[in-house]
Amino acid sequence: MTVDMVIGASVLAATLRLAAPILLAALGGVISERAGVVNIALEGSMLVGAFVGIVAAEQTDSIVIGVAAAIIAGTLLAGIHAIAAIHWRSDQIVSGMALNILALGLTSYLNFQLYGTTGTPADVPDLPTVADQSILVWVSLALVPLTHLFLFGTVSGLRLRAVGEHPRAAETVGIGVRRVRYAAVLASGALAGLGGAYLSLSVAHSFTDGMTAGRGFIGLAAVIFGKWSPIGALVAALLFGYGNALSTSLQGATIGDTRVPVQLLGTLPYLLTILAVAGFVGRSRPPAADGVPYEKEGH
C-alpha cells in the first residue's frame, strides 16, 4: 500500500467524480426535505434523467438539449411524487418506491425499444471538461454554496424552511404551503435529473438499465448525514466518493503478504460512512414537519 493509493492526486480526482452524482441527489434531497417532503424517488428521477438525457442528446445532437431534457425528465417524475405526496397525501415512502420501480421499468423498456440490443450509439455529443473534470462536477460543487445561499439568504429559502418546520404557521402568514412544497419537490427532481445527466452523458456516454445503481439512496443518506444542510451533504458525498475511490485504487494492495480481497474493498465507502456517522455526526434532527403530509384545517 502506497501513499499514492490513499491520497494521490488521482484518488482525489476520482473522489470528485464519484461524489458529484451523489451530491446532486443529496442537494435535491436537502431542498425537498427542508420543505417537509421526503423524496425517495430521487433514484428514479436520476434514472429517467440519465435515460432521457441520452435520448435527447443523441436525437438532437445537442449536449445542451440533452442536459436540459434530463433535468426536465427528473422534474416530471418528481412532479408525480409531488402530486401524490402533497395533493393526495400519499404515504411518501410508498409513492417514492413505486416511482423508483416505475422509472426502472419504463427506462429499461424504452431503452430496449429504442436501442434494442445494440446499445446507445457512440455518437452522443461530449460534455466539456474543465481542469480535467466534467463541467457538471464543477456545477455540482458550485450548487453547494448556491443552495446554501438560497436556503439561508433568500426570501424563498426562508419560506421554504418555514414550511418544512411548521406548515400551519407558514400558512397563517399567507405562505402557500402546497405551492412551496411543489416547487421544492420539483427542484429536487431537477437536481437529481441533472445527476442522471452527469452519469449518462459525462461518465458513461451511454445508457444502461439501472445505471444509477442506488446513488439516489446514497444521496438520501447523505442528506441525513449532512444534517439537512448543503455543506453537510457535500462533506457526506465527498467522504462517500473517497471511499469509492479507495476501493478502486487499493486493488492489488497487500497487508503483510496477504492481498486484500477485491470484494472486501467494495465495502469501503459504506464502512467509512457508518464510522463517520457513528463517530462524528451522531444525532441529527430533521425539519419538524419532514415527511408529514399537510392538510389545511376546516376545508
Added chain:
Amino acid sequence: MTALLEMQGIRKRFGELVALDGVDLSVEERDVHALLGENGAGKSTLMNVLYGLYAPDGGRILLRGEDARIGGPRDAIARGIGMIHQHFMLIPPLTVTENVVLGDERTGALLDRRVIRERVRELQSRFGIEVDPDARVEDLPLGLQQRVEILKVLYRGSDLLVFDEPTAVLTPQEVDELFAIVRTLREQGKTVILITHKLREVFAVTDRITVLRLGRNAGSLVTSATTAGEIARLMVGRELRELRPRATAGSRDVVLEVTGLGALSDRGTPALLDVGLTVHAGEVLGIAGIGGNGQSELAECIMGLRRPTAGDMRIGGADVSRDGPRRTRAGGVCYVPEDRRREGLVLAFTVADNLILGKQAGPPYATFGVLDPQVIEREGALLAREFDVRPPNPLAIAGNLSGGNQQKVVLGRELSSSPRLIVVSQPSRGLDIAATEYVHDRLLEQRARGAAILLISSELDEIRALSDRIAVMYEGRIVATLPAAEATEERLGLLMAGHESAGAA
C-alpha cells in the same frame, strides 16, 4: 357609526359536530372586545373563520359595512386582520426578525437582514415591545414569544388584532405588561378582540363583551355595566363555586427531600441550580414560576427522566438520585406531566391501553410478559367510569377525547395506584372550568388521603387554591418558599419576575 366588524349568522360544522350554530359578533372600532366562553364554546372556531383558516358553512362577514370574503389568511391580512394564536404560530429555529417578516419580507429576492432588522426595531420602539430581534425563537420563553406574535401582526399593518387566550402562559406581571401593550394599541387606533375565559382579564382591559356557549350566542354586554357573576352565569349556565377552604395538613412525615439539585437543559445550559425543597405527606407544595425557569427539569429529575448533575433526592428517606423512571415509579411516585398529549398519553392508543401505561409489565395486566386483554379492558372500563371519562368507553381512542377527558385518563392511571408522592405539572392547562374543578377535587382528595403533592403550575390561581406552601422558581433556583397564607398574588408575581427581596418581606 357602523361597526368595524360584523359577523352574522356564522355556521361551521365538523362532520357530526356543530361548532358554530349561527353566531353573531359585532365589534366597534378602537374597542377592546372580549370574546368569552368555555372551552368548546366556539370562540376559536369563530376567530379561525374570521381569519380565513376555516371556511364557514353559512353566514357572512362585514368589514366597515362591506361584505368581506376571506378565503385564507392572506385575505385576512390584506384586510387588516391579525391573529395572535394561542398556540404560537412561530417557526422555532428561525430568528425573531425572520419570524416577524415571514411571508411579507419586502426585501426583494435576497433576504436583506439589516433592513428587516431595522424595520422590526422601529416597530418595537413604536409599540414599546422589547425582544432581541436576533434571538432564535426556540430559545425564548413563552412570554417573549408572544411578543414576537404581536410584532408579526403589527408588522403587517393590522387594524384588528385578535388575541386567542393570550394570558394562559404569562405571569401576572407579564399579563399586566401585555395589557399595557393592548392599551397602547387601542390608543394608536387599533381594535382588539380578546378571546379568554378569565373574568379578571375581562374587567382589566375590555370595553365590550360577547359571550358564547355551545356554539351559540349567550349574550352581549358592556363591561362597565355588568358583573362577574352575570358573565359567569352566561358562560357556564350556572353559578361558579367558591374556592374551598383547606383542612390543615395532616402528618409531617417528609416524603420528598431534594437538596442541592443541579441539572442541565436539553441544550446543555444549566437549568437547575442548587434546588432544595421538601414535601410532606398530606401536603401540597406549589411551585410557582414563569414557564421555562426550570420547573419542567425539576419534575423530570424527580421522575428519573433527567440525570441530575449535582445534589440528591430522597423519597421516603431512600436515595433516588440515580433511579430511572421505572424504579422511581415503583417506589410509589406518580406523575401528571405538563404536556398530556405528548407525555401523558399515547394518543393513538385506546383509553384502556393508556390506563396501563407503565404498568404493562406486571400483574394484574400481564403474567410473565403476556398481556391479558380482558383484564385490561375490564379495569379500563372501571377506571374510566370512576374518573368520569366521557365517553366511558375503554376502547375509545384517547386522541379523540376532549382535553378534559384526556386529563381524566391520565389522572385515572396515575392516582389509582395510591401513590405516596404525586408530581403534577400544569394540571389544568387548556381545560375548561368544569374540568379544572374536577382535577382540583381529585388532587385535594389525594392530599386528604395523605399523599405528598408537588404541584407545578404557572396559573397563580391554581397554585394559591391548592397549595399549603408555595415555592417560587426563577432561572433555575428556588428564590423563596412561603406559606400559602403569606403568598399574595403581588408578592408571588414579584418573586416570579426575579425580585428576590419580595421573599423576605
Added chain:
Amino acid sequence: MSGGAPTATGPGPGGPAPSVRQPAMQWATGPAVPVISVIVALLLGAVFVAATGNDPIAAYAALARGAFGTPYDITETLVSAIPLVLTGLSVAVAFRTGLFNIGAEGQLLVGALAAGAVGARFAELPGPLLMPLVILAGILAGAGYGAIAGVLKAARGVNEVITTIMLNYIVVFVMHWLLQSGPMTAPSALGTPASARIGDGAILPVILPNELVPLSRLHAGILLAALAVAVFWFLLWRTSLGYELRAVGLGARAAAQAGIDPARRMALVMAIAGAFAGLAGMIQVSGVFQRVFDGFSSGYGFDAIAVALLGKNSPLGIVAAALLFGAFAHGGAIMQSNAGISSHLVSIIQALVLFVIAAEAIVRGIAGRSRRGRKPVEAIA
C-alpha cells in the same frame, strides 16, 4: 362533581382524529381501499399495455393463469411470497416502533449466509439436531446484524436509515468475497459463486406430496412463515414488550415518562426485525436453494418495505400484500412468455399498483368514504 358541563369534543380538524395503525383487524375491517386500489392500478396498467400495442386482456389472463392457474402455480406463488412475508414483518415491526428498517435486505443475506455456513459445516448432523441449529443461525445472524443499526441508534443517535442502507451494501460485498473466493466458496461445478450444499438435515422438506401437486416446491418454510406471522401478532398485541414497542412507536415521550426506555426498545426492535429477516434468508437457503448463491436475493428486503406499508403493518395485511407481490413475481413470468409482455411492463404495472395504493385519497373518493385523518409517515428521520 356537579355535572352539566359540556363534554363535546373540541372543534378539532373534525372527523376521526389521526388515523391510527390499529391492530390486526384493520385490514379486515377496511379492505375496500386496497382492493379498489389494485383494480384501479390494473386498469391503468391495461392502458399501458394497450399503448404498447399488446392485448391487455390476454396479458392479465396470462398473469392470473400464471399466478393461480394450476395448483402448481399457486404453490409457486406461495413460494415467492414466503420471503416477502418474513421481510415484511421485519420492516413492519420496526415501523411499529417508529423506526424505518431499510436493512431487511442485508439482514436477510446475513441470515442466509449463517444458515448456509452452519448447514454445510455440520452437514452430517441428523435433521432434528441440524434444523434447529440452522434456524437459530439464521435468526441470530439477522438479529445481530439488525442490532448494529439499533445499538448505534440507541447509543449514538445515529439515524437508522443511514446505517441500514450502508449495512445492506456491506453484506453484499462480504457475500461476494465469501462465495467467490472466500472461506465459504464451494469447489464445485456449479459455475456460479455459491457455498457448499447444506446437509440433508438442514433442508426444509417439500410439504405437498408429489402425487397431489406434481413438482411443487412448496416447502415447510411456509409453516415457519405462518408461525412468524403469529409470533408477530402475539408479540405486538399480546405481550408487555409488544405494548412497549408500540407505545414507543406512537408516543416515545409518553413511553419514556412511564418508564419504558425508548432507546433500549429501539435497539431491541432492530434485533427483532433482523431476526425476522434472517429467518427469511434461512428459509430461502434451506427451502429453495440448499446452498447460498451469490446475489440470490433480488431485493426481497426492498419489496418488503412496500409489502409492510401496503399491509398497513398488520399481520394479515402483510400476508395479503406478500401474496400480491408473489403473484406478480410468478405470474409475471408467464405473462411474458405466454402473452409476450415485456418483463419491464410487468414491473411498471407493479409500480402502478403500489402508487395507486399509496395515493389512498383518490381511491377513498372512489370508495365513497370521507378521508380526513392524515397518515403519519413514520420515522423517515
Added chain:
Amino acid sequence: MKRLLALPILAALIVSACGGTGSGGAQATGGAGTAPAAKAVRIGLVTDVGGLNDKSFNTLANLGRQDAEKDLKVETKVTESKQQADYVPNLTSYAQQGYDLVISVGFLMTNSTWKVAKQFPNVKFAIVDGAPADDAGKTENLPNVANLFFAQQEAGYLVGVIAAEMAKAKVGKATNNTVCSMGGIPIPPVDTFIAGYQHALQTISPTTKILNGYSNDFVDQQKGKEVGLRHIDQGCDILFQVAGGSGLGYIQAAKEKGKYAIGVDADQADVAPGVVITSALKRVNKAVYDSIKAVKENTFKSGDTFFNAANEGIGLGKLDPVVPASAKAAADKALADIKSGAIKPKTDIAVK
C-alpha cells in the same frame, strides 16, 4: 429511424391516451403473434437475472432464438428471470407445456436445469455455459440435456495476441507497453477470458506490463470507468473488459483518455469506433441457433458440446484500421494453432 417509432408511444403514455396505436412494441417475443403451424417445434428460452438487455450472453442468446425463428420456422418464446428463485419455475413452466426444447442461458442455472430436466425426461434442454449439476454441485450429464460450453480462454487468447503485438510494436497510441484488463467479479466465466488474454501477452510480449482489476459490479458504469481511469493512470493503453454494463464504463475511460479498448461477448466495435480495436467474441447466438436447429432436424445430442475456435463458437471481432496487418497475421496464426491444438490457452489467471 426505426427507434423513433417508440417516441410516440412514450408520448401516448404520458398523456395516458387510451388505446395507443404503437406498433413497434412486441419485439420482446417475436413468436407471440404467429399462429402455430401444425406440430410446430416449440422452443422456450429462459434468461438469467441479467435480463434480455444485458448486452451479453442473454442478449446474444435471444438473438440466436430470433434468428432461428426466422430461418427455421419454429415457434419460440422467452422468459426473463427476475430472481434466482425463479429459474426452476420458469424452466418448469415451459417443460410442463410440452415445449420441445428449453434453453437455460447462463452458468447460474446449472443446478436448476438439472432439477427440472430430471423431472421432464421427455423434454430436451440446453444450457449455455454449463452442464447440469446435481444438488451436491457435481456435474451429471443427462440424456436430455445439451451442455453448451465455450472456450473463453481461446477468445481471450486471440484478443491478447492483438494487444501484445500492438504493445510490442508501440502501434498508434499504445506506447507504454502496458496492457490491462478488468473483470466484473472474479469468477471462472470471467477469469477464463482474462487468463487466455494474459497467456497470449506473456507468450508474445514478455516485457509488457500487465494489470488486472475488478469493478465488483456488472451494472455500474462509473465503477468500471474508475478502474479504467486508474489503469490508464498506471500507464495502460490497451484495456480489455469482461464486465457487462460496468465494462462499458471501462471502454469509455479508454475513449476519453485516447486509449484502446477491447470488447467482449458481442462485437462491440460500434460502442466506440476507433477505440475498440477488436472484441473477444463468444457466439452464444450460434450455440442457441445450432441447438434449436438440431432439435428441429432431430440431431439433438446430449452432453458436452464445445464452442471454440475450431467450430467458430468463439472468435475475433472486427479489427479497427489501426490494428496493423502484422498483428492480424499473428492472430490468424494463433487461431490456426488453437484449432490445431498447437496452442492451448491457459484457464488460470496469471496476474490477478
